Amino acid sequence: WVSLGVIALAVPATILCGVYLLGDRKYLFISLLVLLEVMLPFALLFERRGPTARELVLLAVLSALCVAGRAAFSALPQFKPVVALTIISGVAFGGETGFLVGAMTMLASNFLFSQGPWTPFQMFAAGIIGFLAGVLFRKGWLRRSRAALCSYGAIAAIVLYGGLMNPVAALLSSRELSWQVLMSYYITGFPMDCVHACATVIFLLLLAEPMLEKLDRIKVKYG
Numbered sequence: 001w002v003s004l005g006v007i008a009l010a011v012p013a014t015i016l017c018g019v020y021l022l023g024d025r026k027y028l029f030i031s032l033l034v035l036l037e038v039m040l041p042f043a044l045l046f047e048r049r050g051p052t053a054r055e056l057v058l059l060a061v062l063s064a065l066c067v068a069g070r071a072a073f074s075a076l077p078q079f080k081p082v083v084a085l086t087i088i089s090g091v092a093f094g095g096e097t098g099f100l101v102g103a104m105t106m107l108a109s110n111f112l113f114s115q116g117p118w119t120p121f122q123m124f125a126a127g128i129i130g131f132l133a134g135v136l137f138r139k140g141w142l143r144r145s146r147a148a149l150c151s152y153g154a155i156a157a158i159v160l161y162g163g164l165m166n167p168v169a170a171l172l173s174s175r176e177l178s179w180q181v182l183m184s185y186y187i188t189g190f191p192m193d194c195v196h197a198c199a200t201v202i203f204l205l206l207l208a209e210p211m212l213e214k215l216d217r218i219k220v221k222y223g
Contacts, residue, residue, distance in 0.1 A: 010037045027171055028117060035120045042099050042127070049096075054222050059100055062089050066105035069203075071112055078196040082106075083157050084203035085211075086126055087149060090133035091142070092215040098130025118168055125164045129156045149208050153200035162193035 011034050018030035051059075062085065069081035082105055090098020103123040110119050133152065136142035142152055166189040167182055174181050 027177060031168075031171065032117065032120055035124050039103065039120070039124055039127070042096065042103075042131070046096050046100060058093075058218065059097060059104070062097075062101045063104045063108060066101060067109040067112075070105070070109045073199075074113070076199075078192045079199040080196070081199065081203040081207070082109075082126060083129055083161065083196070083200045084153060084207060086130035087133040087153055087156070087200075087204065088208055088211050088215075090130035090135075091137045091144065091149070092212055092219070093134070094138065095131040095134030098132075098134040099127040100130075102126030102128075102130040117172060118165075121164060121168045125161045129160050132156070132160075144212065146205055146208060150201045150204045153204045154197040157197040157200045158190075158193045161196065162189060165189075166193075 014030060014033050014037065018026055022030070066082050066085045069085060073080050082102070086098055086102040086105065089101040103126060106122040106126050107119060110116075110122070133142065133156075136152070137144070142148055166185045167177075169189065170177060170181050170185040
């Protein structure tokens with residue numbers, strides 16, 4: 001209900017304030033506010049559930065693996081295992097865990113890669129991929145097979161991550177947004193999105209099954 005309230009009331013109100021009170025020019029400020037409003041319910045839901053210390057340690061370890069993976073492949077632009085590991089986390093432990101692992105990974109790893117106004121967008125993009133992976137798996141719409149996970153990973157890297165971060169790049173570098181500017185960023189960013197998708201598929205092929213087996217053992221052992 002909090003999520004629905006935020007989406008139905010707070011987000012439109014913020015956009016209207018940006019249009020009428022700020023002259024429809026403070027794109028970055030308004031988008032950051034909307035992003036924070038959308039991410040807040042995830043944190044509230046996680047806190048209300050009362051996670052145990054074991055669960056927090058597991059979240060920290062998964063996030064640390066993602067940060068280490070992103071740092072290890074820092075020399076290869078967009079060729080990172082973060083999305084693959086976030087998807088694995090969401091499938092293994094649910095959408096909340098997937099969202100938090102993706103979001104915290106981007107926040108922590110950007111202390112190495114540089115923080116900036118792009119950080120909240122990266123947090124949301126990676127987080128929503130993990131969240132949807134968990135939700136789709138629980139609903140039975142995403143299977144645990146390599147083919148299904150790799151297909152979802154490729155689509156998520158291009159459509160969700162690239163679909164959000166390309167407009168953000170335009171937002172950060174252009175004074176005025178237009179369809180022509182957005183399309184130019186989508187077209188020039190598409191090759192790098194394809195690299196990101198290929199990396200996600202490769203890491204899911206290599207890591208999904210062995211990691212999910214070990215995470216299943218942890219769930220059985222600790223409940």
